[in-house]
Amino acid sequence: MSFDNAYESLLGHEDSHWAFGTGFSDALVGVNREFPAGVDKADLAKYCLMLGDDALIFSQRLSEWCSRAPELEEDIALANIALDLLGQARMLLTRAGEVLDRDEDALAYLRDEREFRNVHLAEIDCGPGPGGDFGTTIARLLVFSSWRLALFSRLRGSADPVLAAVAAKGLKELAYHRDHAAQWTVRLGDGTDESHRRMQAGLERVWPFVDELFATHAVEARLAGVAVDPASLRSEVDGVLEAVLSAAGLTRPADTRAARVAGMAGRDGVHTEAMGYLLAEMQHLHRSLPGAVW
Amino acid sequence: MTTALEVASAVRDPELPVLTLADLGVLREVSEEDGRVVVTITPTYSGCPAIDEMGADLRRSLVGAGYAEVEVRLSLSPAWTTDWISAEGREKLAAAGIAPPSRIGPSVAGPVPLNLVPPSRQVACPQCGSLNTTEISRFGSTACKALRRCNACSEPFEHVKEI
Numbered sequence: 001m002s003f004d005n006a007y008e009s010l011l012g013h014e015d016s017h018w019a020f021g022t023g024f025s026d027a028l029v030g031v032n033r034e035f036p037a038g039v040d041k042a043d044l045a046k047y048c049l050m051l052g053d054d055a056l057i058f059s060q061r062l063s064e065w066c067s068r069a070p071e072l073e074e075d076i077a078l079a080n081i082a083l084d085l086l087g088q089a090r091m092l093l094t095r096a097g098e099v100l101d102r103d104e105d106a107l108a109y110l111r112d113e114r115e116f117r118n119v120h121l122a123e124i125d126c127g128p129g130p131g132g133d134f135g136t137t138i139a140r141l142l143v144f145s146s147w148r149l150a151l152f153s154r155l156r157g158s159a160d161p162v163l164a165a166v167a168a169k170g171l172k173e174l175a176y177h178r179d180h181a182a183q184w185t186v187r188l189g190d191g192t193d194e195s196h197r198r199m200q201a202g203l204e205r206v207w208p209f210v211d212e213l214f215a216t217h218a219v220e221a222r223l224a225g226v227a228v229d230p231a232s233l234r235s236e237v238d239g240v241l242e243a244v245l246s247a248a249g250l251t252r253p254a255d256t257r258a259a260r261v262a263g264m265a266g267r268d269g270v271h272t273e274a275m276g277y278l279l280a281e282m283q284h285l286h287r288s289l290p291g292a293v294w
Numbered sequence: 295m296t297t298a299l300e301v302a303s304a305v306r307d308p309e310l311p312v313l314t315l316a317d318l319g320v321l322r323e324v325s326e327e328d329g330r331v332v333v334t335i336t337p338t339y340s341g342c343p344a345i346d347e348m349g350a351d352l353r354r355s356l357v358g359a360g361y362a363e364v365e366v367r368l369s370l371s372p373a374w375t376t377d378w379i380s381a382e383g384r385e386k387l388a389a390a391g392i393a394p395p396s397r398i399g400p401s402v403a404g405p406v407p408l409n410l411v412p413p414s415r416q417v418a419c420p421q422c423g424s425l426n427t428t429e430i431s432r433f434g435s436t437a438c439k440a441l442r443r444c445n446a447c448s449e450p451f452e453h454v455k456e457i
Contacts, residue, residue, distance in 0.1 A: 031368050073441070077433035084437065087341025091370070149406055156403075165370035169340055171406065172373065172457045179409045180432060186410055240408055247410050 027090035027104060028162065036159040039226055044160060045099035046117065046219045047227050049107070050267055051151075052092030053118035056108060057275075058144060059085040060282050061122065065137065068128035077180060081141070084173040091166050109286035113276055114269040120258060121209040123266070125274045126202070135188055135195070139202035142181035146240045147213045149174040150233040159225045182244045189248025200250055207253040213237075217267045298331045299324040301359045308347040309436045310454075312390040315348060319378025322369050330363035331356055336374045339437040339457075375401075376438075376456050391420045393427075393442065393453040419444035420451055429453075 035041060062082035069075045093104040100107070121144055126136040152174060155167035188199040214234045220227045245252055264270040286292060302324045303316035315321040315335065323334040333352050337345045349366040356364045376395035379387075384394035396415055412432070416425050424446035431441045432455065440455040 028368065028370075031370055073431035073433070076435070077431060080433040080437055083341035083343070084339055085341070087337070087339060091340065153404070153406060161371070165373070166340070168401075169337075169370055169373040172375075172401070173339060175406045176432060176455075176457075178406075179412075182408060182410055183412065236405055243408060244410065 027087075027094040031162060031165070033095070033098060033162055036161070036226065039160065040222065041099045043219050043223050044226060045096040047223055048092045048096035048163070050117040050217070050219070052089045052096060052107075053116050054122050054144075054148070055085040055092065056089035057116065057118045057278065058122040058140075059083075059089060060278060061126070062137075062141075065128055065134075070134055074134075078137075081177050081180070084170070084177070088166060088170045088173075091162070095162050095166075105286070109283045113271055113279055116269060116271065116275070116279075117267055119209070119212050119266045120272050121206060121213065123275045123278055124206070124209060124272060125277075126205070133198055133202060135198035136202035136205045138181055138184045138188065139199065139206045141177065142185050142244060143206055143210055143213075143241070145174050145177040145181055146237050146244075147230075147233065149178050150236045150240075151228050151230065154228045154232070158227070163226065178240075185244050185250070186248040189245070189250040196249070199248070203245075203250060204253050208256045208258040211255065211257040212265050212267075215265075215267075219267075296359060298326060298333075298356060298359075298361055301355050301361070302331075302333050302352055305348070305351050305355050308344045308351065309438075310387070310392070312386045312392075313379075313383050315352070317380050317383030317386060319380065319383075320348065320374060330365060331361045332365045332367060334367045334369050336369045338374050342437055344436075374457075376454060379454070387454060388420050391451055392439070393417050393420050393451060395454045395456045398456045415456075417442060417453055419447060419449065421449045422447040427451075 035044065059082040062078045062085070065078045066075050066082075069078055089108075090104050093107045097103050097107055102110075121140060124140075126132045126140050127134065128137075149171065152167040152171045156164055156171065158164040158167065185199060188195040190196070214230045214237075216229050216231045220229055242252065258265075258272075261270045302321060303314060305315050305321075307313045307315055307318050307320075310318065318338070320335050320338060321333070322336055323332075325332050333356070335345070335348055335352070345368070352366055353364045375398065377397055377399070379395065387394045396417070412429050417427050418425055419427050419442075422444060424444055426445040427442050428445060429440055429442050430450065434441045434452055438454055438457070439452045441450060442453045443450045
C-alpha cells in the first residue's frame with residue numbers, strides 16, 4: 001500500500017476498515033478455540049460476557065475524555081487505554097458469541113441493559129460531564145486496573161485456552177494502565193491542596209463500588225479452574241491500593257457498599273441509572289441504521 | 295517465483311512502515327498446506343487497529359506474487375513482546391528517528407510489580423545519541439510508542455515502549 005497519500009491509505013481499500021466501528025473481521029480468526037473438556041459452555045459464555053463487558057463499558061467511559069482531558073498527552077493516554085480495553089472486549093465477546101451464536105457487534109450493539117454483565121464501577125459517570133472530575137476518573141482507573149491486573153495474572157492459568165491467552169496478553173497492557181493511574185494518584189494526592197482534595201473526593205466517589213469487584217458470582221463459583229474467584233484477589237489488590245494511597249498522602253475511604261436490588265448488581269444485569277444513557281449513546285448509530293458498516 | 299515466506303516477510307507494518315512484519319516479530323509462521331498459503335500473525339496490543347490491515351496487506355502481496363489461496367490466522371499465545379523485534383528492525387527504527395525498546399526478558403508468574411515512578415530506563419536520543427532523555431508521556435501516537443524528549447539536543451522523539 002502507498003503511504004504517500006494519507007487519504008488513499010485510509011479510503012482506498014477494498015476489504016478492510018481502518019477506524020474502529022462495526023464489520024471488522026473476526027477478532028479470534030484462526031485462534032485455537034476448542035472448549036476444555038467438562039466445561040459448561042453456557043457458563044463460560046456468561047463469564048466471557050462479564051469480563052468483556054467490564055472492558056467494553058469502561059472503554060466507552062474512558063473515550064469520553066478524548067479532547068476533554070487536562071492536557072493533550074492525557075487525551076492520548078486515556079484513548080490508548082480505552083483502545084487496549086476495547087481490544088480485550090472484542091476477543092472476549094467473540095468467545096462468548098461462539099456459544100451464543102452472536103457476533104461481537106450484535107453483543108455490543110444489540111443487547112439491552114439487563115443483558116450486560118459489567119460491574120457498576122465500569123459504568124458510573126465520573127466525567128468529563130457535569131458532576132465528574134479528572135480525579136474521579138483516575139481513582140476509578142486505579143481501582144479498576146489494579147483489580148483487573150490481579151485477575152488477569154491468575155487467569156493466565158485458566159483451563160480455557162482463549163481466556164488464558166487473552167489474559168497473558170492483556171496483563172502487559174493493564175500493567176501500563178495501573179502504573180499510569182498510580183503515578184497520577186501520587187501526583188494529585190501529593191500536589192496542591194486543591195488537587196489533593198479532588199483526588200480524595202474521587203476515591204470517596206468510587207469506593208462504594210469496590211466491594212462488588214470481589215463478590216464471587218455463582219457463575220464464577222461453578223467455573224472453578226476456568227474462572228478466577230475474585231474473592232481471592234482482595235488482599236493483593238488492597239496491598240497495591242494501600243501502597244499507592246500512602247505514597248500519595250491520601251486516606252483509604254471507609255468501606256461502604258453501594259445499594260443492590262434484591263441482592264443483585266452488575267453481574268446479574270442490574271445496573272445504575274448511568275448505564276441506560278451510556279448505552280443509548282454507544283448503540284445509537286448501529287440501531288438507527290441497522291446493518292450499517294463504517 | 296519467490297517463496298511465500300519471502301513475500302510475507304517483506305510486507306511492511308502499516309503503522310511503522312520502516313519495519314517489515316518480520317522485523318516487528320508479529321509474523322509467526324508461513325506454511326503451505328494443500329497448495330494454500332497459511333500465514334500466522336500475532337497482534338502487538340489487544341486493540342491494535344492495524345491487525346486487520348496487516349492481514350489484508352499479506353493477502354494482497356501473496357495473491358500478487360501468484361499464490362491463489364491465502365489464509366491469515368491469528369495467534370494470541372505466546373503474547374507478542376518487543377523482545378521479538380529483530381536486531382535489524384532495531385537499527386531501522388533508530389535510523390528513522392524512533393528509539394528502539396530495551397530488552398526485558400521473559401515475563402514471570404505471580405503479581406506484577408507496581409511502579410510509582412516511571413522506570414528510569416536509559417533510552418538514547420536517536421538524533422544525537424545522548425542518554426540524557428526523559429519520558430514526556432507513556433502513551434503516544436500509536437499503542438506501541440511513548441513520547442520522550444532529549445535534554446541534550448532538545449528534540450522530542452518517539453520510543454517503542456517495552457512490553
